[in-house]
Amino acid sequence: MPTPPKRKGPTTEEKQRVLDAYQRADNWKLVAKHNGLSETTAWRVVDSGRTELKPRGGHRASQVKVTPDVVAALERYVNNNCQYTLAEMKAFVAADFAGKSVSMQTISRHLLGMVYTMKQVRIEPVTCNNVINKEKRRLFAAKLKQHQQDGDFIVYYDETNYNLYCKRSRGRSKRGTRASTVLPNLQVQCAVSAELGLVCYRLERGSIKMDQNAAYVETIYQTVKMSAVWEEHFAGKRVVIVLDNAPAHSQTEKRVVQHDDMTLLRIGP
Known part of the structure; x- marks a missing residue:
């Protein structure tokens, strides 16, 4: 015998019916029963007054240190001078964003996320591409x-x-010195x-x-x-x-x- 599909949680509309009944002083428990809400869920709806689910996962704004502004600042530092070290960029972040302390490992991780990698520095004259x-x-x-x-x-x-040069391949010189000729x-x-x-x-x-x-x-x-x-x-x-x-x-x-x-x-x- 096939297993019946698992019922999903109550919808926002069902929770709203229970909340409306509670606000009208009706029998909201009966409304919850007929809409398939458990007693625990119904109590939580009338107690909090909220029918929408809270967002789950992701970053919490209170704990995010590297905001989009900090990421943009890191990119600006690297574009201005590709030879800045992680320690220098950490100091720049602390100076530009008051009370913001970001570790060098975090800075490195975000730079890698922006596809910035370490390379051999190539010297380009100032007038080369003016x-x-x-x-x-x-x-x-x-x-x-x-x-x-x-x-x-x-x-x-x-x-x-x-x-x-067309020259002889053998010559004489003092012991310990090279036999060299200037051409x-x-x-x-x-x-x-x-x-x-x-x-x-x-x-x-x-x-x-x-x-x-x-x-x-x-x-x-x-x-x-x-x-x-x-x-x-x-x-x-x-x-x-x-x-x-x-x-x-x-x-x-x-x-x-x-x-x-x-x-x-x-x-x-």
Whole structure:
């Protein structure tokens, strides 16, 4: 034989009928009996005058230390300085919220709840992402995109250390000292494009001077102009040479040989 379903507790309407009968001085016990309320429940309703159930579970406001305002303050502290310690943030909370004492474990738990985790600190220069530099990057991207739409011949070039030397692997020195030899830095400059691949390159011993860099820009221009790809597909277009802000590239616009169909496009900082 199936078990009959368990009856739920009395509804708010049933309790209200009992309470109304009590307030009218009627036989509220009889009303409670006909509505299925136990005598204990009926007594509690008429004694408290409440028909709604009290909320169960959750935080009690009188015992909650970390209120939404404290959580917002913790997030503000971390956003202002990611290197604040838990002890420092505990002191900040005590100073900003009078009489509020929150443990470091509690602060750590709430930070983890907001998905803040410990990471290696990365140093970012003050001017790295300021408004001026962001605007320069935007302008560079807009100009580069415009040259691409115009069908211009775009070349990218840069330089890097290439410290590979042709030397003897054995030498003599005093016992306890290294056998070392001093050689100038070996650097390679390279220019590439989507159409030609490798446009040109050269090796340079020692640091690259501004005049040497300007001469290399002229080499890039002449190499592009003499290529068959230029003659077949880019006649009448511009040669756009993209460069960065390395020290050797300073004053390139002033030192390079000027051509009517050449544009130097400097990457934003």
